[in-house]
Amino acid sequence: MIFVIYTLLTIGLLFQGLxxxxxxxxxxxxxxxxxxxxCTTFGSIFIYLAIILYGIQLVLEGQPQFGVLSVHTLIVLALLLATNPTGAHxxxxxxxxxxxxxxNAVVDDLKGEMK
Amino acid sequence: MAILAIAFIFAFLFYLALTAGSGNLLFWSIEELVFGLVFAYLAAILSVRLFKAAGVKPSAKMLSPKRWLLFFVYLIGPFFLELTKANIDVAKRVVTKKIKPGIVKISPGLKTDFGTTLLANSITLTPGTLTVDINKKKELFVHWIWVESKHPKIEQVCSSFPKWIRRITE
Known part of the structure; x- marks a missing residue:
């Protein structure tokens, strides 16, 4: 389990760096x-997945209060998917x-639309 | 009135998800439940006002669980696949600096506002394409990092997204 978490974190950090x-x-x-x-969205998705898995692992090890961590991260993930494109627009x-x-644009269709 | 009730229920469910594990009345403490009711009511009133001010007509269509299921299938199936492919593509472009940008127009022909929003957000989340603007006819202006043709077919820009979104929202 811990190797999966580290792999997800590595992929996430790689895309954040890019x-x-x-x-x-x-x-x-x-x-x-x-x-x-x-790249930030994709990086964040993998880092959040790592956090969710870590929360699940802690619950399985007998610390049920960390289930909240997974639930909250899942909510943040959903909110990020909704708000990130809105900000970009x-x-x-x-x-x-x-x-x-x-x-260096090869084509600009919006130019004719704006008057 | 029905819109207010639906908004209230969803806001309250959201608050419950955020505060799960705070007490021993099932999972919640009594204070959190009371505050949840108050804040959910406030949030519902505000969002109904926002809908009215923006001229959005909410429809009850999206309440059916079949559409929700389709939405989740879309999110983890074709959408995530495209996201992965496009992310690797853009990662390559960041390193090699090979870009040919431009703004192209696509007309997806979706009928509902919600569907158009969903498509614009999907396009923006997919790397390499970014929705810049929209006109009255619900045509999207997409900034494309690698322009394949100046008048592209819709599949070239956003693969099978419009088909799926039509199935989800119409």
Whole structure:
């Protein structure tokens, strides 16, 4: 069980690290959002799964009060899946409306829509 | 009124899930139950007002357990598969810096507001695609990190998501 938890944590940390790297390497706000919100989501999912498994393990070892830890983390996971894209929409939309154009874009269908 | 009752019940269930294990009345202490009722009522009133202000018409369709089951199947099946594939793809792009970004328009043709929201959120959560804006006709403007074609078919951008969401919400 403990090896599974460590594996999940490693995958999570790897994707979190890639998210940070994406902030440095990508050219403009939209592509950076890809890196920042996506790699962070995937990283967070695996870290939360590790926490849930750890809670279950502690319950199986005879510490039932840690079941709450798993339940709470599950709720946080559901909330993260709902709020993360909402925040990303808000940032991207407000960036476009305040005049930030996507860099090196090969196509921009939104340009004709905004008048 | 029915909307208020439904919102109240869900807010209360949510509070119960958050405070499980606080006492010995089943799993909850009496104080938590009383506060839960008060806060659930406040949350229900506020959310009904928000719905009205935003002009959203809630429908009772999503209460059926079959749709909930379909939603969970969608979440852990096709959605998680796409999420994994796309995450590995974007991870490669972060390292190699090979990008060809652009904003494309897709018209999924979903009828309900909830379905469109669900699709926009699914697209944003999947790496490589990011919903930037929406117009009156419920067409989405998607920022794509690797533009395969300038007028893409809908499957190229978001695979089988619209099909599943149509099954869940309509």
């Amino acid at each position: 998210g940070v790297l994406a902030l440095h390497r990508f050219p403009d706000v939209y592509t950076r959002l890809h890196g920042a919100t996506k 808000a940032i991207a939309r407000s960036a476009y409306r305040s005049g930030v154009k996507p860099k």
